[in-house]
Amino acid sequence: MADATTFTNATQILEPFRGIKKVTIEEYFTSGHRTCQGCESALVMKLMVKASGPRTIVLGSTGCMYVANTTYYTTPWVVPWMHTQLGSSGSAALGTAAGLKALMKKGKIKSEPINVIAFCGDGGGADMGLNGISATLTHKEYNCLILLYDNESYANTDIQVSGMSPYGANTTFSPPGKVKRIMHTRWKKNMAGMMAAGHTECRYVATVCASYAVEMMNKVRRALTIGGPTFIHSLDPCPKGWDYDPMLSHELGELAIETGIFPLYEVEDGELRYYGKTKAIVEGRPRKPVREYLLKQGRFAHFTEEDLAYFQAKVDEMWNKWEVPAVVPFRRLDAAKAALGSK
Numbered sequence: 001m002a003d004a005t006t007f008t009n010a011t012q013i014l015e016p017f018r019g020i021k022k023v024t025i026e027e028y029f030t031s032g033h034r035t036c037q038g039c040e041s042a043l044v045m046k047l048m049v050k051a052s053g054p055r056t057i058v059l060g061s062t063g064c065m066y067v068a069n070t071t072y073y074t075t076p077w078v079v080p081w082m083h084t085q086l087g088s089s090g091s092a093a094l095g096t097a098a099g100l101k102a103l104m105k106k107g108k109i110k111s112e113p114i115n116v117i118a119f120c121g122d123g124g125g126a127d128m129g130l131n132g133i134s135a136t137l138t139h140k141e142y143n144c145l146i147l148l149y150d151n152e153s154y155a156n157t158d159i160q161v162s163g164m165s166p167y168g169a170n171t172t173f174s175p176p177g178k179v180k181r182i183m184h185t186r187w188k189k190n191m192a193g194m195m196a197a198g199h200t201e202c203r204y205v206a207t208v209c210a211s212y213a214v215e216m217m218n219k220v221r222r223a224l225t226i227g228g229p230t231f232i233h234s235l236d237p238c239p240k241g242w243d244y245d246p247m248l249s250h251e252l253g254e255l256a257i258e259t260g261i262f263p264l265y266e267v268e269d270g271e272l273r274y275y276g277k278t279k280a281i282v283e284g285r286p287r288k289p290v291r292e293y294l295l296k297q298g299r300f301a302h303f304t305e306e307d308l309a310y311f312q313a314k315v316d317e318m319w320n321k322w323e324v325p326a327v328v329p330f331r332r333l334d335a336a337k338a339a340l341g342s343k
């Protein structure tokens with residue numbers, strides 16, 4: 001039996017990779033999956049577990065990254081992996097972290113820092129499993145990371161609209177018609193902003209895109225090192241659901257950032273840091289027009305100039321009117337602004 005007195009609840013200290021040449025060569029998500037050609041979510045899985053290393057348990061909620069990665073008798077996962085119910089990434093992460101902690105405390109298993117990562121899709125995480133993720137982010141004594149891979153639809157069941165699908169997108173639940181062109185009229189949820197603002201004791205929330213792979217892996221490493229429950233939102237171009245040539249996956253990820261549609265940032269202990277081209281935008285670099293991103297994708301092929309202008313105006317609002325640009329959407333009343341200004 002292991003020695004219970006050695007238990008410290010420590011996390012692994014995962015130093016950031018200082019450049020692409022310093023990234024470790026070992027893979028823990030390998031061949032044996034059946035995702036579509038150009039699937040960025042598969043790349044996210046590969047980078048996520050490369051960043052975390054071998055002493056990691058991965059829990060996956062139902063969706064493409066479960067189904068396409070665990071076809072009977074095959075799997076690309078080299079680390080221990082478990083499927084969890086579609087809305088359960090939060091409770092699976094918390095339960096696993098708590099179970100490991102209890103076993104180590106009782107001396108039933110060796111006391112060592114083991115990374116616990118639960119991933120979920122946008123349907124499983126931002127819609128169905130929001131409550132469980134929220135609860136987990138308040139349990140600061142358990143070390144776990146929840147990574148939401150956002151391909152902006154319920155992709156595995158044939159591209160149904162989710163709360164993260166962009167305005168106007170053509171999905172199997174929102175096909176443009178002759179009478180009504182725009183069937184999906186809701187604006188996408190601000191997931192990372194909501195998680196950061198709503199869980200004040202959660203020490204780390206970040207957004208990532210696999211087009212910026214080293215930055216992405218370093219954010220995963222930070223999330224696992226800092227301790228407590230943490231959250232990462234990854235935007236993942238999906239050739240099937242977004243209807244584009246698979247060779248464009250990387251470029252579309254970049255365009256999502258350069259147009260300002262998806263900002264890259266982290267909130268660590270309440271402090272906000274913008275990253276890469278998002279930081280450049282905050283510092284004054286012009287954003288690319290959203291049409292450069294939207295018109296490369298078949299799901300927006302029905303957009304008219306009016307639709308493009310609406311989308312652009314909403315993104316402009318995020319940057320020009322939100323209290324914290326592209327992160328926190330509140331606006332102060334003039335009276336509050338004046339009161340603060342007069343101090």
Ligand SMILES: Cc1ncc(C[n+]2csc(CCOP(=O)(O)OP(=O)(O)O)c2C)c(N)n1
Nearest residue numbers: 062063064086121122123124153154155156
């Ligand atoms: C409770 C429940 N409802 C519905 C399903 C059917 N289902 C399986 S995968 C899936 C789509 C999940 O979408 P998302 O979480 O965005 O992951 P993606 O498939 O896009 O990777 C659905 C609806 C299910 N497995 N469980």
Ligand code: SF4
Nearest residue numbers: 035036039064238240
């Ligand atoms: S449908 Fe999209 S997320 Fe699913 S495997 Fe294909 S490219 Fe990946």
Ligand SMILES: [Mg+2]
Nearest residue numbers: 121122153155
């Ligand atoms: Mg999805």
